[in-house]
Amino acid sequence: MTEAGAASDAVALPRAALAGPDRRVRLVRALRRTPAAVIGATTIALVTLVALAAPVLAPYDPVAQIAKPLLPPGGEYLAGTDEFGRDELSRLIHGARVSLYVGVLAVLLALALGGTSGIVAGFHGGRIDDATMRVMDVLQSMPALVLAIAITAVLGSSLTNVMLAIGIVYSPAFARVARGPTLAVVQRPYIEAVRAIGAPSPVIVLRHVLPNVAAPILVQATVSLSTAILTEAALSFLGLGTQPPTASWGLMLSAARQYMLIDPWIAVLPGSAIALSVLGFNLLGDGLRDVLDPQMTAR
Numbered sequence: 001m002t003e004a005g006a007a008s009d010a011v012a013l014p015r016a017a018l019a020g021p022d023r024r025v026r027l028v029r030a031l032r033r034t035p036a037a038v039i040g041a042t043t044i045a046l047v048t049l050v051a052l053a054a055p056v057l058a059p060y061d062p063v064a065q066i067a068k069p070l071l072p073p074g075g076e077y078l079a080g081t082d083e084f085g086r087d088e089l090s091r092l093i094h095g096a097r098v099s100l101y102v103g104v105l106a107v108l109l110a111l112a113l114g115g116t117s118g119i120v121a122g123f124h125g126g127r128i129d130d131a132t133m134r135v136m137d138v139l140q141s142m143p144a145l146v147l148a149i150a151i152t153a154v155l156g157s158s159l160t161n162v163m164l165a166i167g168i169v170y171s172p173a174f175a176r177v178a179r180g181p182t183l184a185v186v187q188r189p190y191i192e193a194v195r196a197i198g199a200p201s202p203v204i205v206l207r208h209v210l211p212n213v214a215a216p217i218l219v220q221a222t223v224s225l226s227t228a229i230l231t232e233a234a235l236s237f238l239g240l241g242t243q244p245p246t247a248s249w250g251l252m253l254s255a256a257r258q259y260m261l262i263d264p265w266i267a268v269l270p271g272s273a274i275a276l277s278v279l280g281f282n283l284l285g286d287g288l289r290d291v292l293d294p295q296m297t298a299r
Helices: 003-018 021-032 035-052 088-124 127-142 142-154 159-185 189-198 201-237 249-259 264-290 295-297
Strands: none
Touching: 021 035, 021 127, 021 264, 035 088, 035 264, 088 127, 088 159, 088 201, 088 249, 088 264, 127 159, 142 159, 142 201, 189 201, 201 249, 201 264, 249 264
């Protein structure tokens, strides 16, 4: 066997161990045995199902004024009505679409910006690593919510700007999570073997580095989804996110402040929806961490 063939075999072993159907089956089975992951995944599945089927599940138009304002829950309106006489349940159901839409796209943006920057910095090292991580340090030195408020205040109030702000704010976390494992992976013998046979850097990163650093990035993405939903709700609460009359959990909480003593349900329901969604993503993230962490798996 030639040296190039031996190097290729040495590289194929780690990839086969990391990216096969058997490993995916083992991962699913391990998650099923983790109560936190099961509860979190079930909660997220329910919220996602409600969001996707919102036009079917919502009994009324979420922006239509159809009844007296501030009706208590029960009867024809199961969750009551808001200060304009709109059905609260319909607005809760449609609010799930906004929260998940903003959260998922914002985290994908943060993953693209931060994850790519971290992998590139860890792979190349040197000045590229120093320059990239100093930029991330500057972003991470500012409080996340304050920075998101500043970005949306400059860009204007809209869902697109909220997603952009959240994506920028959470990109340093992905950069750090991706950079650490990349620094360790590039020192392994099979990476040196791939370089020795002349493989270009993009191929090395995509085929041999990325599969080995995907686990912590996946956990970070799951946890960041919960904080992204919270940040979107906070920005909408402050009037910098979703604009009326669009149904949004944060916007519903903001409108409910002055009516809490008259009708507390108008604030309890959207607050509970936010808490339930955040709890689901956090539990799933904890379960993934326990399953994918080698030390936790060994124990």
